[in-house]
Amino acid sequence: MELIDLKAPEPVRGIPPWEDQRWLGEAEDWIDATCARASLTRTGRAQVRGRPYSVVARVPTRDGTVWFKANPPASSFEPALLAALSGWHPDRFTAPIAVDLDRAWSLTRDGGPTLRDEQERTGDTSAWQATLRDYGQLQLDLARHDGDMLALGLADLRPGSVPGQFEKLLDDPVTEQVIDVPDGITREEHQALRALAPRLRAWCAELEDLGIPASLDHADVHPHNIFAATSTPFDWGDAAIAHPFSSLLVALRTAGEDVSPSARSSELATLTENYLTPWLEAGHKRSAVDRSLSLALRIAPLARALTWGRLFPCYLGHPGPAAHAAQVLTAMLKPDPLALAD
Numbered sequence: 001m002e003l004i005d006l007k008a009p010e011p012v013r014g015i016p017p018w019e020d021q022r023w024l025g026e027a028e029d030w031i032d033a034t035c036a037r038a039s040l041t042r043t044g045r046a047q048v049r050g051r052p053y054s055v056v057a058r059v060p061t062r063d064g065t066v067w068f069k070a071n072p073p074a075s076s077f078e079p080a081l082l083a084a085l086s087g088w089h090p091d092r093f094t095a096p097i098a099v100d101l102d103r104a105w106s107l108t109r110d111g112g113p114t115l116r117d118e119q120e121r122t123g124d125t126s127a128w129q130a131t132l133r134d135y136g137q138l139q140l141d142l143a144r145h146d147g148d149m150l151a152l153g154l155a156d157l158r159p160g161s162v163p164g165q166f167e168k169l170l171d172d173p174v175t176e177q178v179i180d181v182p183d184g185i186t187r188e189e190h191q192a193l194r195a196l197a198p199r200l201r202a203w204c205a206e207l208e209d210l211g212i213p214a215s216l217d218h219a220d221v222h223p224h225n226i227f228a229a230t231s232t233p234f235d236w237g238d239a240a241i242a243h244p245f246s247s248l249l250v251a252l253r254t255a256g257e258d259v260s261p262s263a264r265s266s267e268l269a270t271l272t273e274n275y276l277t278p279w280l281e282a283g284h285k286r287s288a289v290d291r292s293l294s295l296a297l298r299i300a301p302l303a304r305a306l307t308w309g310r311l312f313p314c315y316l317g318h319p320g321p322a323a324h325a326a327q328v329l330t331a332m333l334k335p336d337p338l339a340l341a342d
Contacts, residue, residue: 001028001057005049011314017070018050027105031059031068034098034107040066052315053307054237065110066097074310075237076104077153082236084152088145092138092232111227111234118228125258128223129274131231132251135221137278139244143213146241155306157242158214159204162299166200169305169329174322181319185326192333200332203295207243210288210295212279217242219303222254238307245296246303248275252338268338297338301331 001024008016017023028046035042046057046068053075057068071078079099086095097107119125142149150156157165169175170193178184218225219238226233252268259267272293279289308325315321331337 001048002045003050004047008050008052008315009318009320012317014314016050016052016312016314017055018048027055027057027068027070030100030103030105031057031107035059035061035066038097040097052311052318052321059107067108067110069106069108071104071237072310072312073104074155076101077149078237078239079104079106080152081149081154081239082106082108084145084148088142089138092230111232112229113227114224115226115228115231116223119223127228127231128255129271131223131226132221132271132275133277134231135218135233135247135251136244136275139215139217139247140278140282143215143244146214146216149216150241154216155240155303157217157240157246157303157306159207159243159299162204162302163197163201165306166302166329167197169302169325170194172322174317174319175326178319178323178326181323183320183327184323185330189330189333190326193329196332200299203298207292207295207299210292212243212245212284212288212292214241215244217244217247217303219247219250219307221247221251237310238303240303240306242303243292243296243299245293246300248272248293249297249300249304249337251275256338298332301328301337305329 003018006018017027031046032042040061040063042059042061044060046059048055048057053072055068055070059066059068069078079096080101082093082096083099086093094109094111097109099106113121115127115131118127146158155165170190175190179190180187217240218233218236219240219242220235221233225235252271255271256264256268276289276293280286305325305328308321308328309316311318311321
């Protein structure tokens with residue numbers, strides 16, 4: 001393997017996978033054996049990108065690029081989820097070439113250019129509107145599989161579970177370590193988050209009563225994570241079972257950053273309506289959908305904060321990711337979590 005892109009802090013303890021020669025050798029052997037079984041002839045070395053939250057390698061073959069990915073324990077569900085999604089929706093998801101569930105490894109075919117690639121090539125962003133509608137429909141269709149996905153190991157961030165997860169993160173000793181330090185949060189912000197707990201419980205109880213079913217939340221939907229050819233998200237390592245509308249936090253923030261302040265309100269309104277259309281067509285009342293969206297956006301930062309704990313064991317407890325998690329969590333204090341600085 002050729003290590004070409006490593007971005008990670010110093011480990012807290014132990015070593016990352018890309019510094020473990022035994023791990024690298026086993027991964028290389030698995031890629032070789034998997035390609036051979038799939039009749040794929042390799043034409044070059046695997047080029048590795050290492051992060052605290054994943055190892056990804058580009059593997060060239062005569063039939064095109066394939067991708068190796070290794071997940072840390074907290075996102076070890078991803079290979080199983082990839083296989084499940086391709087079984088439930090073979091029209092949208094290509095089955096992985098192979099998965100190793102014990103080691104949380106997967107080998108997948110290249111899905112082609114991303115939606116961002118196409119936007120930059122053509123200057124046309126209209127496909128993003130259709131993509132969000134397709135994504136909303138996908139979540140609606142997958143709601144009946146929420147129990148199956150929880151059984152795969154996805155985090156439970158359904159509204160009833162959110163208050164407990166929120167308080168657990170606030171009580172984490174690592175969170176305490178990033179209070180009143182550079183790049184962390186202030187003592188006042190931490191106290192304000194603690195004071196938010198009763199309101200958060202009320203929001204979550206109301207969300208449950210509004211009747212929108214929990215489903216798969218990618219938690220990082222934006223044009224860089226969408227295959228243009230199929231409008232299908234990839235990179236599911238941040239996913240959870242949650243209120244589906246939480247997905248719009250990242251999607252709309254990203255869209256807002258891509259347009260001028262004068263056009264932002266209209267653009268976000270159009271994208272939101274496209275996303276919500278499948279839910280309205282399924283018979284959910286407009287008032288329930290609109291109120292659910294407002295509440296889901298208020299609790300959505302928790303899912304983003306928790307992803308900073310999905311790291312390889314050698315990085316657990318590192319103050320850098322803990323500071324990022326705490327900063328993300330403070331968005332829950334804002335009446336408008338989508339607010340952007342102009």
